Amino acid sequence: MLHLVSRSIAAKMTFAFALVFIVLSISYFVMERRLGTIENSMGSITDLSSHAIGILRINKDIVEMQRDISVFGSSGSDAVFAKIEENFQSIQRRLKFIDENNDGLSEQLYIDSMSELVVRYGNNLNVLVKRYNIKSALMSDVLPGIYLNAITDLDRLAAGTADLHSKLIILQRINTWHSLHQSAQLFLTKKDYSKRQDVMHALKQLDRFDLPTAAEQNALIDLNIQSAKTYKNTFNKSIQANRNYLSLVNVVMAGDAIEFSSLANTLREQSLQRLNEIKKYGEKTIVKTERVLQLLGIGIIFYVIILTMFFHFHIAHAIKRLTKSFQCFLNGDLSEPINDLSRQDELGVLAQAANRFRVLSKDLISSKQAAEHTSKVKSEFLANMSHEIRTPMNGILGMTRQLSNTSLTDKQLRMLEIIQSSGSGLLVIINDILDLSKIDAEKIELENKPINLNKLLDEMHHLFSEQVEEKNVKLLVSSNAGKENTVFLGDETRLKQVLMNLLGNAVKFTEKGSVILDVTVNVMEKGELKLLFNVSDTGIGIDDRHIESLFEAFSQADTSITRRFGGTGLGLAITSKLLNIMQAPLKVDSKLGKGSRFYFELATKAEVIDIETLHAVHEKKVKQALDLSHLNVLVVEDNQINQIVIEALLKEFNITTISIAINGQHAIELCEMSAFDMILMDMQMPVLDGPGATVEIRKIHSYVNTPIIALTANVLERDKQQCFDAGMNDFLGKPLDYECLKSILLKWSPMPG
Template sequence: MLNIFSKSIAAKMSLALLLLLLALSASFFVMDKRLKTIETAFIEISRISNYAVSILRINKDIVEMQRDISVYGNSGSKSVFNKIEDNFQSIKKRLGNINFNQNEANSQVYLDSMSELLSRYDENLAVLTKRYEARAHLTYQVLPSIYTNAIAELETLKSKSINTEDKLSIAELTNLWHSMHHDAYQFLSKKDYSKRAKVNTTLRLLNQKLQVLQGPAITLDKMSQFTANYQQQFSKSIQANRHYLSLVNVVMAGDAIEFSTLSNQLRELSLSRLKQIKSEAEKTVSNSERILKLLAIGVVIYIVAFAIAFHLQISHAIKRLTVSFKYFLSGDLSAKIYDLNRKDEIGVLANAAERFRVLSKDLADAKQSAERTAKVKSEFLANMSHEIRTPMNGVLGMARQLSRTPLSAEQAKMLNIIKSSGASLLVIINDILDLSKIEAAKVELESGPIELSSLLNELTHLFSQQAENKGIELFITTTPELTDFIFLGDETRLKQVLINLLGNAIKFTHRGSVLLNVIIEEVVNDEFKVTFSVSDTGIGIANEQLDSLFDAFSQADASITRRFGGTGLGLTISSKLLHLMNSSLKVESEPDKGSMFYFELNVTRTFITPAISESLLEESSEKSVDFSHVTALVVEDNDINQVVIESMLAEFNIKSISLADDGEQAIAQCEIGAFDIIFMDMQMPVLGGPEATLKIRKLPAYKHTPIVALTANVLAADKQRCFEAGMNDFIGKPIKFENLKRVLVKWCSQHHQ
């Protein structure tokens, strides 16, 4: 077990972290218990507070209900009684929802007593209506009925009396009945207890008056019955009123007061319980704070110890290894490596550093070897380009010269095959060189104004005849309102991509059409998205072959190479060029239905018109230029190329043409003769073109004489080397008649004389 910890930093760290985790887990367990205790206390406080508030509200509602009972006693309103009933049922339900824990027996006693009071209250409510109705019946129906009948009878008696004295006696009796009934109403309804004695006194007085009153015996008997009946019903009303008021003001009011007393006692008990819980919670919090402080101190001590151990055992060792690696990366492989004998990961890293030092020495040697190989490869590529282009210049040049001689139809046919094969071979050479330059990151994009309409017109001119020869239609379209669109970019490379795509589309289409469509969308201000798409109705590409379509030296089907030719580099070069333009070439295709290649460029619009090509200006004036006065020196080591160049120059009516086989001969001829233009090959025996140019420029008469590089070395580095040597222009081999014409117009027209 100890051996594992000695060999592994991870094991050491894991053990340290495990100990820390155990300590934190134990602390967490203790704190969790404490927090649960505090949580329980808060829950208890909330519960006790809730039921205390509920009981206070119930007590308040009982007081409100007692007040409503008084209102009901005065009005007898059914709606008031319904409100009393609803309030009571709500009180009963809420009191029933209050529960106490087993350890709250004292509180439960109060709650039981309050429930018992509510039960009595419920019973009293059931009796209340009956007692009110009995009281109301006597007070508001029976007594008023007797009173009304008695008054009516007196009015009848009064109407029959002819004696004024009798009428006065009857009127007096009527007044007594009015006064008695009013006093009875005040006593029974308004609780004016002084009126009871007046009612009894009036009743006695009525009896006395009736005994002395003169009138029909029947009427006097009725009046006596009314008086006796009223006295009897009044007594019953007193009893009913006493029973009702006793229920309301004594029994029910007493229960309400008792409920309030129990409520206050329960509230006091709850407050006492809350104080106890608060005290226990404060004690728990205090203990928790103490534990947290001790834990914090312990964790700080542990972390400090851990940091010291980490620094001594790991950080310091890694720092020393880092210093060693810094020396190694700077090229100093002699720096000392520590901790080689450690058994843990630091020891592994130290031994890896030692191995890195050994490998670095090997890599340094390998790098030098790779650099030499790369240089050899570059030289080989340039030499191969030169060696292939030099005979190609002879082949194509002599084929051109031969085409200018009388030929039979069969000979002309064979000559066309030679020229076509040579042109195809030249395309292959150019593709290979382009791909090499891209992969070596030697391609740098230019940024200049590109006039879209001019670009599309040029593409139309290039491919219209080729499409017509195959019997297919060529369409080139763009957004109509933006035909004069000018944007910044590398026109040469963009044109190269579009030529590749259009050339492929026409090559693989036997019938139908080829369409180049340009869609221009404004993004913001002068920023635009330009989408180029080339679609055809050709042979199409299978889905499983799309993934390898842009691979170098690849075509979708091996048989296509045999049927259509080509290196398979066109799409690869186009894809890589678009990648340099921050775009990507995409394809959609279906076998036998055609393909669509498209890409998007984010460009900036400009209103600067591109400069008119110098070659176009020169072509417009070629016919008026006379080259018969020109004396030319051709420095070329290849005899065939000498014949080709001399024949081309003769076509321009240049009669004075001198030849030199190498640079030394060229210098010698310059020292004794005068030439208007010098065509200088790059690679020659004895003395090469750049070296010869440097020496010729030192001759006083040749400070400004045009010297044109005439070479098969077409790489950018070769061009730069020519210009640095003092050459003025550059023509690549195989030499095209148009390029030679351009140079002569540029450097040998009258304004250059």
């Protein structure tokens, strides 16, 4: 066991944390028991608090109900009695809940007594309604009925009497009845006890009725005297009914309420006493728990301190030393010593790995230096070879162009075409190698300018129409946009390069049948377009085994194809990589002997272009192209052949005022003596190179804005950037192309005048 712990950090950590786990488990067990006790106490406190609150609410409801009963005695309102019943039901529910959740015997006695009081109170509520109805009927219905009948009889008696004295006696009796009834109502409803004497006095007056009348009116007199006696009896009954009602409310029910409140207070005091006992017990438990936790906490703190010191000195410090060694290795200092190589645990293994890493790093640095040296030599070789090849190629292609403008026999013309074709083929290979190098170095930057789809397709058809005619193959170029002017954003040069590579391969490998370029335009939301380019042919096709390696540089399907059709194997590799940069991966479907289909989908945006404006600009440029004789051009070129080629090309544009400088210093001297409209500047020259000369020329006040065009065989991206950094306006690579030179001249030549 000890041997295992000494050989593994994981075992050490497991052992240490196991001890921590054991201590924490013991702490948890102790805490669980203590917290269980506290939880039970808290539960008891909660129950008691709930009971006390419930009792207080019941007591409050009893008081409120007693107050509502007083209101009901005055108003007799059904809404008030409904509220009384609602409070009573609430009292029953709360008392039932307390009874169901009570577990104390002493409290149960009080709760039972309270339950009996609530039942009795409920029974009294039923009696209360009956007594109120009796009282209300006597006071509101019977007494007013007797009073109204007596008044009616007296009115009839007065109507039948003609004697004025008799009428006054009857009227006096009517007033007595009014006074009687008013006093009776005030006594019964308002408890105005002084009115009772008034009632009794009025009843005595009504006992006698001395009125000289005819025999037929005696019956009404007797009836009125009888009504007074009946009123007296009913008044006494009303007094008794009122007393019965008030006795029930103020004595019986109020006594029950007082008794209930007394029981509730006693029960609440017992609950508070129990709460106090539970509180004391809980406090003792908490004090004991705190002591246990303090002891455990102190023990854990000491243990953690010891554990921390162990890990710090035994593990963290060793890791820090190894980290320092690795940091030095990453910073290139491989001389830093490696500690703990003799340890048997994981840190020892890590130290041995660091030692191995140092050995491998030394080997890697040596390999990296060798690779960097190789890459530098490769880049310098590529740049030098590009310059050295392009310089004579400029002379060959330039002089063949000039030679084509002379009188030649058919045989000479045929030989001249072979020279031009061979030179152009060699130039394509050179450009492909440079493009592949730039793509691999991630130095390709795409433009985002308007492209006219119809114009692009027309150019593709024009470029390959002669080749397909020679091979008797059909070339079909189409688009679902038809004649609609579709303009989109993209890099026109690179897109043309892609389509030319695909169409060139399709034409090359198709002996019969057709080559088709089809574009499907899908208009999306917010001006977005998706263009599906399809290039299909009925050529030799590709075996499924060779499709995976089809886009590899310097690769073709097999060596027999290379011998039969030629080619470097760079075209599809460059095309695929360019389309990947455009985020439009190239895909292929092919069957051996039946043909191939290459396609890609380009996501772009539509561009709204004013066609009339484009035509106007084009016509303006054409007019400019017809007359460039006003230009005074300085050509800075050290190679005599290139001087001849450039001068001849410029003369094709009617430019006759041409000065030649053989190096950068010579160019500066000529600029100080003369004024030139445009400067064509070579890059690599003796004495002073092109960028250096440009910097000095820009210092001359009259040449701050003069167009300076780089004209060089150095066409790598870094060469272009060097020219632009020096202050040149544009860039032309050698060998010179007539159309490119024309475009540059039209772009930068000042207007005559």
